[in-house]
Amino acid sequence: MTLFDYPFMINALRAGTIVAVMSGAMGWFMVLRRQTFAGHTLSLVGFPGAAGAILIGLSPAFGYFGFCIAAGVVIAMASPPVGSALYSEESAVIGSVQAFALACGFLFVNLYHGNLNGLTNLLFGSFLGITNGQVLSLLAVAAPSLVALGLIARPLLFASVDPEVATAAGVPVRLLAVVFLLLLGVAAAEASQITGSLLVFALLVLPPATAQVITGRPVLGMGLSVGLGVSVTWAGLVMAYYTPYPTGAFITTLSFGAYVAARGVRVLNERARSHTAGVAEGALT
Amino acid sequence: MTGTLAVLGWVPPVFGHPFMRNAFLAGTGIAACCGAVGYFVVLRAQVFTGDALSHVAFTGALAALAAGADLRLGLFGATVAVAVGMGMLGRSGRADDVVIGSVFAWMLGLGVLFLSIYTSNSSGANGTAGVSVLFGSILGLSAGAARAAALIGAMVFAGVILIARPLLFASLDEAVAAARGVPIRALGIGFLALVGLTAAETTQAVGALLLLGLLAAPAAAAHQLTTHPFRGLALATALAIGAMWVGLATSYAVPSVPPSFAIIATAVVMYAGASALHGAARRGFFAGGPNGESLAIPEGIHG
Numbered sequence: 100m101t102l103f104d105y106p107f108m109i110n111a112l113r114a115g116t117i118v119a120v121m122s123g124a125m126g127w128f129m130v131l132r133r134q135t136f137a138g139h140t141l142s143l144v145g146f147p148g149a150a151g152a153i154l155i156g157l158s159p160a161f162g163y164f165g166f167c168i169a170a171g172v173v174i175a176m177a178s179p180p181v182g183s184a185l186y187s188e189e190s191a192v193i194g195s196v197q198a199f200a201l202a203c204g205f206l207f208v209n210l211y212h213g214n215l216n217g218l219t220n221l222l223f224g225s226f227l228g229i230t231n232g233q234v235l236s237l238l239a240v241a242a243p244s245l246v247a248l249g250l251i252a253r254p255l256l257f258a259s260v261d262p263e264v265a266t267a268a269g270v271p272v273r274l275l276a277v278v279f280l281l282l283l284g285v286a287a288a289e290a291s292q293i294t295g296s297l298l299v300f301a302l303l304v305l306p307p308a309t310a311q312v313i314t315g316r317p318v319l320g321m322g323l324s325v326g327l328g329v330s331v332t333w334a335g336l337v338m339a340y341y342t343p344y345p346t347g348a349f350i351t352t353l354s355f356g357a358y359v360a361a362r363g364v365r366v367l368n369e370r371a372r373s374h375t376a377g378v379a380e381g382a383l384t
Numbered sequence: 385m386t387g388t389l390a391v392l393g394w395v396p397p398v399f400g401h402p403f404m405r406n407a408f409l410a411g412t413g414i415a416a417c418c419g420a421v422g423y424f425v426v427l428r429a430q431v432f433t434g435d436a437l438s439h440v441a442f443t444g445a446l447a448a449l450a451a452g453a454d455l456r457l458g459l460f461g462a463t464v465a466v467a468v469g470m471g472m473l474g475r476s477g478r479a480d481d482v483v484i485g486s487v488f489a490w491m492l493g494l495g496v497l498f499l500s501i502y503t504s505n506s507s508g509a510n511g512t513a514g515v516s517v518l519f520g521s522i523l524g525l526s527a528g529a530a531r532a533a534a535l536i537g538a539m540v541f542a543g544v545i546l547i548a549r550p551l552l553f554a555s556l557d558e559a560v561a562a563a564r565g566v567p568i569r570a571l572g573i574g575f576l577a578l579v580g581l582t583a584a585e586t587t588q589a590v591g592a593l594l595l596l597g598l599l600a601a602p603a604a605a606a607h608q609l610t611t612h613p614f615r616g617l618a619l620a621t622a623l624a625i626g627a628m629w630v631g632l633a634t635s636y637a638v639p640s641v642p643p644s645f646a647i648i649a650t651a652v653v654m655y656a657g658a659s660a661l662h663g664a665a666r667r668g669f670f671a672g673g674p675n676g677e678s679l680a681i682p683e684g685i686h687g
Contacts, residue, residue: 130482133481133482135432135481135482135484135485136431136432136435136481136485138485139432139435139485143593190426190429190431190432190600191426191431191600191601191603191604191607191655192604193431194431194432194434194435194596194597194599194600194601194604195596195597195600195601195604195651195652195655197435197596197597198593198594198595198596198597198598198600198601198648198652199597199601199648199649199652201593201594202594202597202644202645202648202649203645205519205593205594205642205644205645206641206642206645209640209641209642209645210640218515219499219514219515222518223496223499297492297496298489298492298493298496300485300489300492301489301490301492301493304482304485304486304489305486305489305490308482308485308486311482343500343504344497344500344501345496345497345499345500347492347493347496347497348493348494348496348497348500349493350493351489351490351492351493351494351496352490352493352494354489354490355486355487355489355490355493358486
């Protein structure tokens with residue numbers, strides 16, 4: 100029996116692929132816009148959402164989507180324009196919201212008197228036991244979100260790289276920021292159901308950060324980010340299948356390794372280039 | 385302590401239990417250093433760094449447990465080492481958000497690994513260790529652990545007060561401070577080490593996931609209420625201790641509410657209240673300007 104003979108592994112790979120594609124694409128913009136802190140908070144907010152939904156007897160999926168999307172809107176509304184002087188104040192808002200949300204999640208779990216295994220699954224995820232229905236619902240949410248991202252990609256890129264010029268050119272920068280955080284919330288909610296609230300952030304930040312170290316070109320970078328995300332997710336799942344250790348540890352370690360390698364290669368390249376330039380200069384004089 | 389508080393009637397039963405006395409003793413020390421360090425964390429816009437260190441605390445504690453060592457060894461070792469490392473990497477003791485995010489995303493993955501090693505090695509009894517590291521267990525502190533936490537809290541607090549003046553200067557106007565001979569880089573690294581110690585301390589009380597609330601919320605409330613630095617520092621400390629006491633008393637009165645939730649909720653409510661007060665003052669509800677414009681903001685609202 101290979102691992103592809105098990106339906107649960109097939110579904111895990113399918114779900115992991117959907118989640119990785121979504122996170123790679125949304126995360127690329129998140130890293131570009133330097134919204135890592137907001138992204139981290141969005142990914143954690145799914146935990147109280149899911150715990151609350153379980154407490155009142157709903158499916159955790161409702162809680163994930165409801166809370167992540169609501170938090171995206173709240174952060175977008177409360178945030179000042181990128182890079183303004185209010186930043187320190189706003190990051191305190193985000194930090195307080197995040198801690199309060201997690202505290203609520205803990206309260207809900209306590210009130211539910213649920214078993215602690217449930218809590219660990221909410222936080223660290225479980226790739227096992229994903230049903231066909233769950234894969235389809237992940238796909239049903241991911242496809243329109245990615246289409247929406249594709250539609251706003253050009254103006255969003257403009258608004259992210261140079262908000263002032265974009266505003267002057269009539270791009271609705273603020274609206275785009277809200278829509279983007281909404282989409283980021285959807286991506287976080289999707290990923291939370293598979294990787295757990297605590298590990299979503301790894302998929303959102305590591306592959307995109309690696310891609311942006313390697314290339315500054317948007318389409319290539321986003322493709323690279325998605326490709327990396329999918330590869331580490333697959334590799335992580337396969338490694339977790341053959342060892343007793345959790346998937347999350349493999350996914351984060353592999354993607355962090357890629358990030359460190361990319362940075363190392365770039366530093367070496369820059370050194371080589373400045374060396375060549377120095378030699379050329381020496382030859383000219 | 386019990387005698388003076390006896391006036392309030394309902395307080396003595398709280399102190400009747402040794403675990404509550406330990407919680408109040410440790411909580412006060414932890415809250416004091418959290419409030420004071422948090423004031424500068426917010427001022428220097430390093431809340432995200434605090435967020436990262438909270439995750440490092442989780443991994444450090446579980447690494448120590450997995451290796452069979454004392455939890456606090458890993459907790460303090462990991463947070464201080466990573467804090468100093470982050471200070472060294474960034475120019476003038478601050479690191480880039482994406483770098484911080486990448487590092488702590490990986491740290492968290494390692495934490496999950498240690499958690500799984502620990503839970504599979506220890507025979508059942510300690511399946512809750514991961515949960516108590518994440519969400520704290522202030523009511524479970526032993527008398528010795530409580531005394532140690534209070535002592536370290538007091539030392540960190542003293543450390544912040546000691547470097548408060550130059551740190552304030554360096555935070556508000558780095559260039560001028562550097563020109564005047566203030567060692568910006570050393571201060572930044574030293575301060576991050578204090579943040580690391582605070583993160584490790586606070587993890588024992590409210591847990592790695594919630595410590596950001598106690599670090600950011602009282603400090604942000606103080607920033608809303610006064611712009612005077614030393615008044616703000618004192619206020620942040622007082623608010624953090626207040627949140628700790630109110631939270632502990634609440635969870636004593638309502639047993640189904642875990643203390644970590646009560647403490648963080650109190651701190652966040654304080655922040656929300658301070659924001660509302662600040663907003664009202666700015667809109668002139670107190671001064672009563674003709675078109676909602678504030679004529680004079682009263683003393684104590686804007687120091």
